[in-house]
Amino acid sequence: MLIGYARVSTLDQHLDLQMDALTQAGCHRLFDDKMSGSRAERPGLAKALDMLREGDTLVVWKLDRLGRSVKRLVDLVGQLHRQGVHLKSLTDAIDTGTPSGRFFFHVMTSLAEMERELTAERTRAGLEVARQLGRKGGRKRKMTDSKIASAKKLLASGVPPRDVAKNLGVSVPTLYRWIPASSQA
Incomplete structure (x- = not known):
């Protein structure tokens, strides 16, 4: 079954374009949210995810409708994959039900992991330089x-x-x- 999810960031924006595209794509059920993609709690997305069963496909108009960060997208796709659910993005031409779609997400996962490792490496290097300069981490002592x-x-x-x-x-x-x-x- 194809389950559609649409999101706009503000109440002033309209879902019509996304909903029409999802309907034309053959989605049997549609869910939506009118809130920022950075919010973790999105009731429409939660309902869509609850409805998905093994073999189903979550369809979105564009990947950024699911989340703003690559990490959040990769985590969601990983969760869907463990459930046996595919993801299809209409405007991005991505379908994790195909070998090339899965490959694309493996590349995204690798890039997100590399970014996390580089961030941790830069943090460790910065802390080491600070230690060498005699700085200590944490708040300053109240009691001198x-x-x-x-x-x-x-x-x-x-x-x-x-x-x-x-x-x-x-x-x-x-x-x-x-x-x-x-x-x-």
Whole structure:
């Protein structure tokens, strides 16, 4: 069975062109959404995916109607493939029910994986350069060495911890994390 899915990004846009093309392609059921493709929750797509059974084909007017990122498309096609479902894009002339369509998606998968690996490699290299320059990751410490020394003096002179924390611009738990109660005396 051919199941059609159409999407427009805003309520001002119209689904007519996509719906007509899907009907002409022979889709038995049509589902649609009027929302951004970047949103993970799309009720129309969810219903279309629930209806699909092994041997069925999900038909879209254009690949970008399914999602904005290559990764999301590749993940969706992988999910469909595991279910024994094909994907057909009318304007992109792609059909994963054919050898050339499957090949195209294998190439897309490889490119997406390579991009993820390159991003991770660049991140690791950047962190290594930062370490060599003496930088440490994470947030800056709220309690500097001078604040710790001041806090110890104030606490030793009898100032309540709440007032010390407020004076230093930190919370009481942060104060206690750096100056445990046992070391205040």
